[in-house]
């Protein structure tokens with residue numbers, strides 16, 4: 001996956017597994033190698049930035065990669081049923097959800113409608129970063145990525161047991177919008193560098 005990201009950064013993507021033959025090959029069933037929980041940001045399209053194709057990645061995206069029961073169920077489905085061995089939390093710089101949570105914490109103004117639900121799920125990361133004295137955007141983003149990975153491990157017994165038994169690795173990556181590169185922030189379990 002990181003090799004694919006290097007191709008994307010260099011401007012020389014292979015666009016693998018995107019033809020009619022691959023489509024036909026996959027029709028009977030999928031066997032993606034990784035599941036990604038990424039931010040919904042339109043600049044963070046997983047198959048493009050990691051230069052992958054059909055059937056390679058099982059992708060779950062929410063604003064600010066916030067977690068709910070449906071997300072955890074989707075991650076567990078990907079590892080337990082589809083056999084994904086790598087879970088990736090993908091955050092990024094200039095994340096609107098993190099910025100909104102910072103504003104809510106600093107100004108005490110809640111967001112409107114269901115955006116508030118997203119903001120409230122990012123707020124613990126912003127508060128933890130503040131408590132640790134972190135003020136840089138990139139440090140707060142990293143904290144939110146670490147927090148999301150930890151939340152997956154804490155809330156999903158299935159995934160934490162799969163990590164413990166060496167079946168699955170969970171990693172957190174921070175993506176830089178301008179450079180197009182992803183950097184490792186945190187990892188649990190085997191095969192962290194795949």
Ligand SMILES: [Zn+2]
Nearest residue numbers: 039041095096
């Ligand atoms: Zn974002």
